[in-house]
Amino acid sequence: MNWENLFALMRNEILLVIAVLALILVDLFTPKAKKKFVIHTANVLFFLFMLWSFVPLPEGTLFGGSFVSKPLIGFFKAVMNVGVMLIMLQAVEWVRKELIPQGFASEFYVLLWSSLLGLDYLISSGDFLMFYLGLELSALPVAALAAFEFYRKRSAEAAVKYVLLAAMSSAIMLFGISLIYATSGSIYFDDILHVNQMPLLELVGFVMMVSGVAFKISLVPFHFWTADVYEGAPTVVSNYLSVISKGAAVFILMTLLFVPLRRYEGTWTLMLWILAVLTMFVGNFFALRQQNMKRFLAFSSVAQAGFILLGVIGGNAMAVKTVIYFLLIYIFSNVAAFGVVHVIAMHSGKENIDDYTGLYRTNPRLSLLLMLALFSLAGIPPVAGFFGKFFLYATAAHKGYYWLVFIAVVNVTISLYYYLLPVRAAFLRRSENPIPYFRSDIYSKLGFAVLAAGLIVIGLYSPLYEYIAQLSQIFQ
């Protein structure tokens, strides 16, 4: 084992573990009355860590190929870190008001970072063992995170639902992996690519395995947990689940499909086609009848997952670059939307679309951010989301899936309706008693400013897209 090599390739993970340990120590030696210090430390530590993650990672493998590092993977880790940083900025006020009185401070960050660590291992995995470990490591802390407001019934319910369904999905997935091992005799992705196959058995294993990933991405019909968990869990946790966890799962899905399962391209494109259509329709049909903003965003994120499949189905370097570009934009849009919902819920306790009536008059800047975020999710130019969706369509059309693109366009039309509902409530309607004006804390303000700038700039600043395209060349 070459230690330098280990640190160079696994830099992210090692630093994150160090950060976790450091934060626990800091918490241990901070007196009860001064727990706020822990929050600041956590944010500063993670910010430094995030900055470091932008230093490109070298290419290489560890542990005989179980752990893979590539510039593209390094870039995506950095993107996830940015997302987590933005979520953490929104969480500061919540941790201070809700958790510290309960006697928690570092726990939230330790659990969040552990889950992120799991995702880092997940997208770096080169065999099914690392893949499975990463998936579990990312899932278990989330269950605890979802239960953080355990004094609220819904939060506990969300945690239980998540942990049980995740366990079931893991069991099915593990069974699928063992079937693949049975037919191929290897758990390494690269080996599986080259072995002869026993069609039926491997097919069953394949579908079971993919269903486990689909659960994470919340593709229909593996999505049922999404709405209940997002609604019950603390908003920052829902936010994390809807973007970071989902993004990493999409990334690993592409790795799985494009490397070990390349031979089955004909099969999995059909599967993705079916799942994409189901997911878009079901996500939209449910989203449009929601009153609660968190449930609304949950189903919207289901529908968005369907759109993402439009890119994945391309199966080449173009697919990888468009999907990663879309994920980047999606992270910004959804974190912004959830962020607005979060601060409003925290300051006024209101979560319904009707409560947002007349918001523009009392909180114009928040309303504008909400509008930007929802426009981006809906894909209205010139906000970044438009460019993301446009490239996804282009990828699917490039491969000749015209019907799929047509169905997606129909779905975008449906989604426009419900994305505009909160905007209409906030801007066009007047209310007798709108949500009163409140001041956000400085951390959230900073995060919102970055989000608003990102939503406009990412779409227009083409070198970013070029950079992702260049990193994606590793897939043919």
Add this chain to the structure above:
Amino acid sequence: MDFSYVIWIPALPLISFLLLGLFNRYFRKEPVAGYVGVASLGTAWVLALYTAWKYFFEVGLQNGQYVPFTPFKWDWIHFAGKLSIDMGILLDPISVMMLVVVTTISFMVHIYSIGYMYGDEGFARFYAYLSLFSFSMLSLVLASNIFQIYIFWELVGVSSFLLIGYYFVKPSAIAAAKKAFIVTRFADFFFLVGILMIGYFVGTFDIETLNSEGTIAWIAQHPGPVFMGLSAVTWALILIFVGGAGKSAMFPLHIWLPDAMEGPTPVSALIHAATMVVAGVYLVARLFPLFYHVGDGFALRVVASVGTFSALFAAIIALTQEDIKRVLAYSTMSQIGYMMMALGVSGYEGVEGLGYMAGMFHLFTHAMFKALLFLIAGVIIHAVHSNLMKDMGGLHKYMPISSWTFLIAALAISGIPPMAGFYSKDEILHAAFEYNFLIWLVGFLVAGLTAFYMFRLYFRIFHNGTREYHHPPKEDSRAMTGPLIFLAVLTLTVGWVFTPFSKYVTPTRVPFTYHIHWGSPLVLGSMAIALAGILTAYFFYYKPTDYPQKAARAFGLTYQWAKNKFYMDELYLFITKRIIFDKISKPSAWFDRHVVDGMMNALGNTTVWISNRIKVLQSGRLQEYGIYFVYGVVVLIMVFYFLNF
């Protein structure tokens, strides 16, 4: 030579626009906003003069040819191959010349407006718009990519719209602003199509690459599909020219320019006399190698015909107008027609490029004296509170500075040496004579008409007997008379100082020498017809006489037609209202309401219906969720089993 500081020339007005636009309320105290604008434009002006000096006299000329500089270029959106939309700066003789023209006039107008707009409620807003315009126009001039030109072209249109409609409580101002915007937007649509066609058939938007010999040779071999006997690239150039004709108020897209006079007079001087309206001329000059070479110069012949016709058409209308700003507007249109004509008749190599050089020279001199004329008109309107000539007369003794500067400008536009206009106009007529007798003849006639209507204006405003005024009109503001004197000095000098202009601006960027033959019949003839025009105006208008009525009666119907601008506005209204609205828009609206919306409603209703049917699935019960999960896996396996194996 490092020209990278040139980016500050457009950036300074942008900064003052942002400052005045965003922090409007901090600039309530009147002249402060004006000082901000004047300071930023003044600095830009100095930088532009420095750049011009450096370029023309020190570094530009290398091995007998002016070389282009691109101190800044950012590859904004890259498409396949060489096709990309850049944001860049291109410095070459014409862009540097335009830089000087735009900053000079804009600077003068900024100073002048401190006096003219004093006491107006939206003082800061006015300066914000002026700065926005200056920024857009300077960026347009410096653009290195035709798509960049297009972007700023639209931005110039927007600022023009804002400034024409500056007095937004006046319905006529709103109508004029809309008219200007819609007509130019309509033309810009063709411009955009032309640009896209260039992108498709030539594969680059970069101006230097487009104008290079290699590209022209390539186009000659790959002309693209032919439509109505013209190749695709020729069509693209014609469409681009339509865009230019819209901005430059060429017939038949000129109808917005007279109405645009509803804006404050300094705006007319800056935008609708000196800078924005010549953007079309600049555009043709910018792509001149393409216009000249592609398709045997067909597009250039279109430019020449449209320019010549517009020059005559506008001059005839100008004879009959009563509103001084409208006379000046038609005169502007006529002079721009002159410039287009000059470009159209130009050759390419060496002395052949006389027309191009003369057109650019005329753009340069015209900017000075036409801006001057408008600024004087502003002073007069300020003093008399009317735009109409019948309310004026005998102003010479009240307003001597205006009177003398007006006389200089009027002599310049009529083409009397040594004023600026003489040199450029004479060269245009020379180029036209070499090209085609008929075009020369029209140009020659227009020269006489121009002299006549300008002196009609001069004598009727400043002489024509005496008149009683309630308040004696006076020139009260230094800020307003200062720019007049400065521009008058320029009008007196730039002509002979910069002759021959061919030392600076030529189609091939290789300077050539050119001398005016003072004794030749062409020069004497053009001077003679100008003098004839002036003398006729003198007899008609120096004292109140009844010659004008007699002349009007003698021309009868023709006079009525010209006075009503040949009914062009009525024709447009007929086409838009009777044909487009009734025959096309209404049926489309019906189709949209019943068929398209019907389909959308059906989609909406179906969606809601399905959504209601399936809501039971999301029950909240964990066991059911688990079962659905397993069903999902099983069904997918079944699908694959039966479909694929």
